[in-house]
Amino acid sequence: MDQSIKPDLVINGVSSAWGGEYGKVKIDGVGTVQSNISSVTFDANGMTKIKGDLISEELDSDGLMKVEGHLSAGKSIIDGHMTVKGSLRGEQLKLNGVLNVGGDCEIEVFDAEGAFVVKGLLNAGRMNVRLHGRGKAREIGVEFIQVRQASKSAWSRLWRWMLPKFTPELHAVAIEGDDIDLEYTEADVVRGNRVIIGKGCNIGKVEYRSELKVHPSAKVGKGVKTGG
Numbered sequence: 001m002d003q004s005i006k007p008d009l010v011i012n013g014v015s016s017a018w019g020g021e022y023g024k025v026k027i028d029g030v031g032t033v034q035s036n037i038s039s040v041t042f043d044a045n046g047m048t049k050i051k052g053d054l055i056s057e058e059l060d061s062d063g064l065m066k067v068e069g070h071l072s073a074g075k076s077i078i079d080g081h082m083t084v085k086g087s088l089r090g091e092q093l094k095l096n097g098v099l100n101v102g103g104d105c106e107i108e109v110f111d112a113e114g115a116f117v118v119k120g121l122l123n124a125g126r127m128n129v130r131l132h133g134r135g136k137a138r139e140i141g142v143e144f145i146q147v148r149q150a151s152k153s154a155w156s157r158l159w160r161w162m163l164p165k166f167t168p169e170l171h172a173v174a175i176e177g178d179d180i181d182l183e184y185t186e187a188d189v190v191r192g193n194r195v196i197i198g199k200g201c202n203i204g205k206v207e208y209r210s211e212l213k214v215h216p217s218a219k220v221g222k223g224v225k226t227g228g
Contacts, residue, residue, distance in 0.1 A: 142177035
């Protein structure tokens, strides 16, 4: 997008606006966008609702945000709670909070601290997860994934207050990738080249090509070497 020839959109306080193509979008307060919107940058602080699709090269959301359509962003920083009814696609996503995606999620670099639910498929190049609550996706496909519980700090105690019903665990039917390093994960099948099944894991079957390490406290129903 050429930002120089596109207007900016600014919402302060409680207001709404129609969508369209913009350079900069800045929302402070309670803002509603009534239709599809695209922008070079999208900066939202407070409560934001998009009644359509959102496309942006850079997205920064601090607070509560709901996208009723699909979300596509090159680089996203989410501090707070984000809900996307459709699919989510992007290059980089840094989450510090809670993410809910109704469709598929495709992110090149997924760096998450908090909790997330992806009702469809989750595909990522690199995925780093530190859970304060539940992480859940039907199937996960990655090149690299590392899953940990977040450290028990004052911040994590705040997360436990916000998410009292959810144990900090990752749940998936299948996880497939090249380099897999899991803790506190429940999955029917894990497939990878180099696989580490750490503490707190409960895995039905592991298929690995070169290396499998299993923590003494982890539960693995069956480990199968599939080739060199």
